Amino acid sequence: MLHESGKEQRELASAPALVFKHVGVAVNGQGTFLCKGKSSGGEASKKQILQGITGSALGGRMLAIMGGSGAGKTTLLDVLTLKKTSGVSVEGSVTLNGQPLTENLLLKSAAHVAQDALLWWTLTTRETLEYCAELYGRELSKAQRAELVEAVINQTGLKSCEHTRVGNAFVKGLSGGQRKRLCIAEALLKQPAMLVLDEPTSSLDSSSAVEVVQLLRRLAKASNILVICTIHQPSQRIFGLFDDVLVLARGQIAYAGPVKDVGRHMQSLDVPPMEDGSSLPEYLLDLTNSDFTDEQQVQNILDNWSASEQAIVSAETAAPMREAKMRGLVAQTLILCRRLTIMTMRDPTVYSAR
Numbered sequence: 004m005l006h007e008s009g010k011e012q013r014e015l016a017s018a019p020a021l022v023f024k025h026v027g028v029a030v031n032g033q034g035t036f037l038c039k040g041k042s043s044g045g046e047a048s049k050k051q052i053l054q055g056i057t058g059s060a061l062g063g064r065m066l067a068i069m070g071g072s073g074a075g076k077t078t079l080l081d082v083l084t085l086k087k088t089s090g091v092s093v094e095g096s097v098t099l100n101g102q103p104l105t106e107n108l109l110l111k112s113a114a115h116v117a118q119d120a121l122l123w124w125t126l127t128t129r130e131t132l133e134y135c136a137e138l139y140g141r142e143l144s145k146a147q148r149a150e151l152v153e154a155v156i157n158q159t160g161l162k163s164c165e166h167t168r169v170g171n172a173f174v175k176g177l178s179g180g181q182r183k184r185l186c187i188a189e190a191l192l193k194q195p196a197m198l199v200l201d202e203p204t205s206s207l208d209s210s211s212a213v214e215v216v217q218l219l220r221r222l223a224k225a226s227n228i229l230v231i232c233t234i235h236q237p238s239q240r241i242f243g244l245f246d247d248v249l250v251l252a253r254g255q256i257a258y259a260g261p262v263k264d265v266g267r268h269m270q271s272l273d274v275p276p277m278e279d280g281s282s283l284p285e286y287l288l289d290l291t292n293s294d295f296t297d298e299q300q301v302q303n304i305l306d307n308w309s310a311s312e313q314a315i316v317s318a319e320t321a322a323p324m325r326e327a328k329m330r331g332l333v334a335q336t337l338i339l340c341r342r343l344t345i346m347t348m349r350d351p352t353v354y355s356a357r
């Protein structure tokens with residue numbers, strides 16, 4: 004997917020690389036995922052929701068997965084994070100630094116920030132991170148863990164609210180942007196090579212959204228982390244912070260490559276020009292949203308992409324990645340019990356319930 008100058012390519016060759024080839028996902032007509040070769044309803048009831056998805060993402064770069072509603076963004080993210088739904092029929096391959104992506108490799112090398120990530124409302128920012136650091140940092144001494152938490156708090160701009168409780172809908176605490184940054188900070192404690200985020204800007208106001216994406220960009224560049232985000236309708240400013248974009252339509256690729264080339268690519272096709280006052284991400288969504296656009300036009304864009312040379316990916320090899328070391332089961336249980344005691348002591352609803 005990534006076609007850069009020779010110098011950039013040499014630099015990128017030492018970065019972690021996620022490569023996915025010919026990924027396809029099918030479900031049956033009733034909405035149940037199918038196991039390959041085990042369909043009771045037969046081929047006729049099969050619905051292909053992702054087809055021929057080939058691309059890559061590299062360390063030090065940010066990849067946005069975009070597309071209209073129902074284009075397949077969440078399904079692709081599920082494949083890249085090995086999320087299982089019973090009876091899933093997934094085809095194709097996903098490799099991380101040339102190794103097939105397994106649950107073990109994912110656990111060691113990647114961190115996933117879900118859209119509705121859970122935070123404990125009674126804990127402060129610092130406490131949340133300290134417990135997480137204990138869970139993740141088996142090979143770190145107490146002093147090293149404290150150093151890591153401090154570094155992550157500073158990296159994610161959470162110093163001013165380190166002693167603020169997370170809060171919830173009833174108890175005032177962190178702002179939406181701070182909560183999202185805390186989720187990212189939790190993920191960073193794993194010192195991941197790959198960071199995957201589902202809609203990191205959803206439900207944020209525009210300036211908090213920009214702050215979060217700027218933070219991700221700084222992290223990608225400073226720590227050579229591979230960042231992948233699904234993103235619904237980014238502003239021009241946010242879109243410009245990504246290095247690469249994969250545009251999906253009807254479960255297929257409409258474009259995958261550098262953000263700086265996507266406008267030129269679309270304009271080279273037989274499609275309506277971008278209207279004055281429209282932003283590039285809006286234009287891309289308008290062109291590829293099959294619910295509201297001429298079906299034939301969307302099909303032409305998809306056919307053009309699948310026939311293009313750019314659809315061929317070559318980035319397969321890269322340097323070894325960092326691997327997170329998790330605590331053993333007993334240690335994890337003890338840490339979680341300690342956290343639960345503090346949370347119970349601070350939560351008045353627990354006493355009322357009793």
Ligand SMILES: Nc1ncnc2c1ncn2[C@@H]1O[C@H](COP(=O)(O)OP(=O)(O)OP(=O)(O)O)[C@@H](O)[C@H]1O
Nearest residue numbers: 030034035036052071072073074075076077078079
């Ligand atoms: N379990 C399932 N059974 C049947 N169809 C499904 C299933 N999961 C997803 N789909 C269909 O696959 C398509 C892609 O869904 P997906 O959730 O990946 O899209 P999306 O791009 O993330 O959409 P949105 O932005 O609206 O969340 C949709 O048409 C959806 O209805």
